[in-house]
Amino acid sequence: MGDRDFLMTTHFLIKKAFIFVISLTMVITLTFFLMHLIPGDPFMEEQMISEEILKAMHHDYGLDKPLIMQYFYYLKGLFHLDLGFSFKYQGRPVAQIISEAFPISFALGIQALLIALGGGLIGGSIASLYHRKWQDQAILAFLALCLSVPAFLSATLFQYLFAMQLDLFPVARWGSFSHTILPSLALALFPFAYLARLARTNIIEVLQQDYIVTARSKGLSQWEILYKHVLKNALLPVVAYLGPLIAAVFMGSFVIEKIFGIPGLGQWLVTSIGNRDYPLIMGLAIFYSFLLMGFNFLVDCVYYLLDPRIKKGESNG
Amino acid sequence: MLKAKTSCLLLLIVMVFMSCQKKEEKRVDTLNLNFQEGDLPSLHPHGLMIYLRGISLSKNIYEGFTRIDEKGLPQLAGADSIDVTPDGLKYEIHLRENHWTDGSLVTARDYENGWKEALSPTSNCPRADLLYMIKNAEQAKKGLIESGSIGIQSLNDQTLLVELAHPSPHFLELLAQPICAPLADVKEKEPKKFNGPFQVAGWKHGDYLNLKKNPNYWDKDQIVLENINIYMVQDTMTAFTMFEKGQIDWVGVPLVPLPIEIISRLEEKKALKSHPVDRAFWVFLNTLSPPLSSPSIRQALNLSFDRKAITDHIFTGHPLKKPLPDALLSIEPAFEIEENLVLANQEFELGLEELNLTRETFPPLVITYSQQAGRKQVAEYLQQVWSKGLGIEVKLEPQEWNIFRVNLGTGNYQISGSFEAAFYKDPLELMQKFATLGPNNFPQWTNPEFIEIVNLARNEVDPDKRINLLADAEQILMEDVPFIPICSDEFIFSHHTDLKGYIFDCVGACDFSRAAF
Numbered sequence: 001m002g003d004r005d006f007l008m009t010t011h012f013l014i015k016k017a018f019i020f021v022i023s024l025t026m027v028i029t030l031t032f033f034l035m036h037l038i039p040g041d042p043f044m045e046e047q048m049i050s051e052e053i054l055k056a057m058h059h060d061y062g063l064d065k066p067l068i069m070q071y072f073y074y075l076k077g078l079f080h081l082d083l084g085f086s087f088k089y090q091g092r093p094v095a096q097i098i099s100e101a102f103p104i105s106f107a108l109g110i111q112a113l114l115i116a117l118g119g120g121l122i123g124g125s126i127a128s129l130y131h132r133k134w135q136d137q138a139i140l141a142f143l144a145l146c147l148s149v150p151a152f153l154s155a156t157l158f159q160y161l162f163a164m165q166l167d168l169f170p171v172a173r174w175g176s177f178s179h180t181i182l183p184s185l186a187l188a189l190f191p192f193a194y195l196a197r198l199a200r201t202n203i204i205e206v207l208q209q210d211y212i213v214t215a216r217s218k219g220l221s222q223w224e225i226l227y228k229h230v231l232k233n234a235l236l237p238v239v240a241y242l243g244p245l246i247a248a249v250f251m252g253s254f255v256i257e258k259i260f261g262i263p264g265l266g267q268w269l270v271t272s273i274g275n276r277d278y279p280l281i282m283g284l285a286i287f288y289s290f291l292l293m294g295f296n297f298l299v300d301c302v303y304y305l306l307d308p309r310i311k312k313g314e315s316n317g
Numbered sequence: 318m319l320k321a322k323t324s325c326l327l328l329l330i331v332m333v334f335m336s337c338q339k340k341e342e343k344r345v346d347t348l349n350l351n352f353q354e355g356d357l358p359s360l361h362p363h364g365l366m367i368y369l370r371g372i373s374l375s376k377n378i379y380e381g382f383t384r385i386d387e388k389g390l391p392q393l394a395g396a397d398s399i400d401v402t403p404d405g406l407k408y409e410i411h412l413r414e415n416h417w418t419d420g421s422l423v424t425a426r427d428y429e430n431g432w433k434e435a436l437s438p439t440s441n442c443p444r445a446d447l448l449y450m451i452k453n454a455e456q457a458k459k460g461l462i463e464s465g466s467i468g469i470q471s472l473n474d475q476t477l478l479v480e481l482a483h484p485s486p487h488f489l490e491l492l493a494q495p496i497c498a499p500l501a502d503v504k505e506k507e508p509k510k511f512n513g514p515f516q517v518a519g520w521k522h523g524d525y526l527n528l529k530k531n532p533n534y535w536d537k538d539q540i541v542l543e544n545i546n547i548y549m550v551q552d553t554m555t556a557f558t559m560f561e562k563g564q565i566d567w568v569g570v571p572l573v574p575l576p577i578e579i580i581s582r583l584e585e586k587k588a589l590k591s592h593p594v595d596r597a598f599w600v601f602l603n604t605l606s607p608p609l610s611s612p613s614i615r616q617a618l619n620l621s622f623d624r625k626a627i628t629d630h631i632f633t634g635h636p637l638k639k640p641l642p643d644a645l646l647s648i649e650p651a652f653e654i655e656e657n658l659v660l661a662n663q664e665f666e667l668g669l670e671e672l673n674l675t676r677e678t679f680p681p682l683v684i685t686y687s688q689q690a691g692r693k694q695v696a697e698y699l700q701q702v703w704s705k706g707l708g709i710e711v712k713l714e715p716q717e718w719n720i721f722r723v724n725l726g727t728g729n730y731q732i733s734g735s736f737e738a739a740f741y742k743d744p745l746e747l748m749q750k751f752a753t754l755g756p757n758n759f760p761q762w763t764n765p766e767f768i769e770i771v772n773l774a775r776n777e778v779d780p781d782k783r784i785n786l787l788a789d790a791e792q793i794l795m796e797d798v799p800f801i802p803i804c805s806d807e808f809i810f811s812h813h814t815d816l817k818g819y820i821f822d823c824v825g826a827c828d829f830s831r832a833a834f
Contacts, residue, residue, distance in 0.1 A: 003813065039719075039723065040717070040719035040720045040723055041722075043722050051755065051756050052438075052458070052459055052460075053458075054756075056438065056439065056441075057441055060441075075643065085356075089359065089522075090358060090364075090441070090506065091506040091507065092358075097522070098523060101522075101523060119802065156554070159558070163558070163560070164561075171558050172550050172556075172558075173548065173558060174526075233633075258551060258552050259552050259555055261548070261550030261551065261552060261555055261556075263521070263522075263523040263549065265521055268523070269353070271355060274717075274718070275719075276719055315377075
C-alpha cells in the first residue's frame with residue numbers, strides 16, 4: 001500500500017508541477033508581447049529628449065532589435081535567473097527592487113491573512129452557535145456589509161476615523177507595529193467576512209450530521225463538539241479557498257498600500273506600466289505569477305494530504 | 318472558554334493602547350517634505366533635470382557656480398568671481414573654496430568632467446541641449462567632434478574657461494541648474510559625494526530620502542535647517558491629511574500639482590499661496606495636417622474665443638495676449654490677441670477660399686488631450702467655442718500621458734495643448750524650438766523669416782538689439798499661429814505657517830536650503 005501511495009503522490013506532484021511550468025511560460029510570453037503592444041516609449045518624459053539621444057538609449061537597451069529576438073534574449077536571461085535592470089531606475093536590478101519591497105507587502109499580507117483567518121473562523125463559529133436566532137441574522141448582515149465595502153473605502157474610512165480624527169494610529173507610511181494595524185485591518189475586512197460566512201455554512205452543515213448527534217448524546221458540550229469534530233471538517237473548504245484568498249489579499253494590497261503610503265510592491269506595479277519600464281513589468285508579473293501559482297500548488301498539496309477522499313478518488317479513477 | 322475570550326479582549330486593548338499616538342512636538346530644525354509623484358530614479362544631477370522636484374532636490378545637495386536669489390537673479394555660489402569678455406563669448410570662472418562631503422576639494426576639473434559627461438554621445442543626459450550654447454557642444458553630443466574641442470577647459474584647479482558658440486545673456490542663470498553641477502566621479506551612476514548645503518543621510522527607495530546638513534559646505538553658517546526628510550506618500554488625500562496634521566510642511570508645486578478639491582479646502586482656510594512661473598499653456602496646431610496648413614484657419618481658431626474663461630475656471634494664471642508671458646518678453650506687440658468673432662470669421666472665410674473648401678465641406682478637427690488636471694476641460698471649452706463661433710465640428714480624444722507625449726514629438730496629432738516652461742529668462746530658449754524641424758517643433762512649422770530672425774538674435778551681442786529681434790520673432794508667431802497661446806501659469810501651494818526663506822526659480826523649482834521656521 002505504501003508503494004502505491006508513493007506512486008500516486010508522485011503522479012500528482014508531477015502533474016501539478018507540469019501545469020505550473022506551462023502556466024508560468026504562458027504568463028511570461030503573453031505579458032511580454034502585450035506589454036510591447038502598448039504604444040508609448042520607456043524614455044519619454046515631460047522634457048523632450050532629442051532624437052539622437054533617444055536612438056542611443058533604444059540601442060543601449062536592445063529595443064531596436066526585432067521583437068522576437070528581444071523575447072528570446074529575455075528568456076535567456078531568465079534561465080540565468082537574471083531579471084535585468086529597470087529602464088527608469090537605471091542601474092537598479094529588478095531583483096533588487098522586488099526584494100526590497102516584497103518583505104513589506106508580505107508582512108502586510110500575512111498580518112491581514114492571520115486576522116482574516118482567525119477572525120473568520122471565530123466569527124463563523126459564533127454565528128453557527130446562534131443559528132436560527134436573531135443574532136445570526138445580525139451577524140450575517142454585518143458580514144454582508146463587510147463584503148460590499150471596497151478596499152479603498154474601508155482604508156480611507158479607517159484612516160479618517162482612527163488616524164485623522166481620533167489620533168489613535170499613524171496616518172500613513174510603515175515602520176512601527178502601530179503602522180501595520182489600520183492597513184491590515186482594512187485589507188482583512190473582505191476575506192474575514194467571506195471566510196466567516198464560509199465557515200458558518202460549513203459548520204452548520206456538519207452540525208446536522210449523524211455523528212454529531214451521537215456526540216451530543218454522549219454528553220459533550222457545544223464547544224467541545226465544535227472543537228473536536230466540526231472544525232476539522234469545516235476547515236477543508238476554507239483551505240480550498242486559501243488560494244483565491246491569497247490572490248485577493250495580494251490584489252487588494254495595491255490599493256491599501258497606496259492609501260497608506262506603504263513602500264511595498266504595489267506602487268512599483270502601478271508606476272512601471274505607466275513608465276513602460278519593460279524589465280520591471282516583466283519581473284513583477286513573473287514574480288506575482290510565481291507566487292500565486294506556488295501558493296495554489298501548496299494549497300493543492302495540503303488539500304490532497306488532508307482529504308483522504310481525494311486520494312481514494314485518484315486510485316479509483 | 319470565557320477565560321480565553323476575556324484574555325484575548327484584554328490583549329487587544331493593551332495592544333491598541335500601546336500603539337496610541339503621542340503628540341509630537343514640531344522640530345524647528347527639520348523640514349518634512351513629500352514627493353507625491355513618487356521616488357526619483359536617481360540622484361544624478363543630469364537625471365534630476367527632468368523632474369521639478371528633482372531640480373528642487375538638486376539645489377540642496379549640489380552647488381553650481383551660481384544660485385538663484387529671491388529676485389530671480391543669479392548670485393555667485395560655487396564661483397567666487399566670473400569674468401566675461403566684451404563679446405560675451407568667453408567666461409573665466411574662478412572657483413570658491415568648497416569641499417565634497419568626503420573633505421576633498423571641489424575643482425574646476427569636476428565641473429568640466431560633469432559637463433563633458435552630459436555632452437558625451439554615449440551618455441543618457443536628457444536635457445543636454447541646454448548646454449548647446451557652449452562652443453562645439455552640439456557637435457560633440459552628436460558624435461561629430463572630439464570632446465576635447467568643446468569650449469570647456471580647466472586652466473587649473475580653481476579656474477574654468479568656458480567659450481560659447483554665441484553670446485547668451487542668461488548663461489549665468491543656466492549655471493544654477495543641476496545640469497551644470499560638478500561631478501566628483503563621472504563613472505558613478507549614483508553620486509556618493511555632494512557639495513551642496515545638505516548631504517544624503519539615508520535613502521530607502523520608494524520610502525524616504527533623508528538629508529542632513531553638510532558640515533563641509535562653504536556657506537554652512539547661513540543654513541538653519543539641520544534635516545530635510547522627504548517622504549514618498551503617493552495618495553493625494555493621505556498626503557493632505559499628513560499636511561493638516563503637521564507631519565509634512567509643504568503641499569503643492571513644485572512637488573505635485575494640487576487638485577481642485579484641495580485648492581478649495583486651502584482657500585477656505587486662507588492658507589493658499591501662489592507664485593508666478595515662466596510657464597505657458599500653448600495649444601499646438603499641426604501645420605502639416607490639412608486644413609491647419611492655412612495660417613488664416615489657424616488665426617481664425619486663435620481669435621474666436623475668450624481666454625479669461627479658462628483662467629477663471631480651469632487653470633490658474635493670466636490670459637496670454639501674446640505667445641510669450643510678459644515675464645519672459647515684455648515688449649508690447651503690434652496687436653494683442655483678443656476675442657474677435659468678426660475678424661475670426663473673416664480669416665476663416667479667407668482660409669476656406671485658400672483651401673478650396675466651404676463651411677459644409679470643412680473637415681472635423683480632432684483635439685487630443687492628456688489625463689492631467691484641466692486638460693479635458695480646456696479641450697471641451699475649445700470644442701464648444703469653435704463650434705458656436707465658427708461652426709466647426711470638433712472631436713475630442715483622451716490619451717494616456719506617455720502616448721500623448723510621443724505623439725506630440727512625432728507629429729501624430731492635430732491639435733494638442735501642453736505647458737511649456739523656460740529654464741532661464743531668455744525668450745530665445747522657447748522660441749528656438751520652432752526654428753528647426755525636429756521632435757521639439759511640435760507644430761512641424763517652417764517659416765524662413767522666423768528662422769532668419771532667430772539666427773540673427775542668437776548671434777547678437779547688443780542686448781537691446783537682441784530683445785528687439787526676439788520681439789520681431791514673436792510678432793511672426795502671432796501672425797502665423799503655429800500654436801495658440803492660452804495662459805501663463807501660476808504655481809499654487811501651501812506650507813507650514815512659520816516656514817520662510819524658500820526661493821523659487823523661473824522654471825518653478827524651489828530652493829529650500831535657506832528655509833527656516
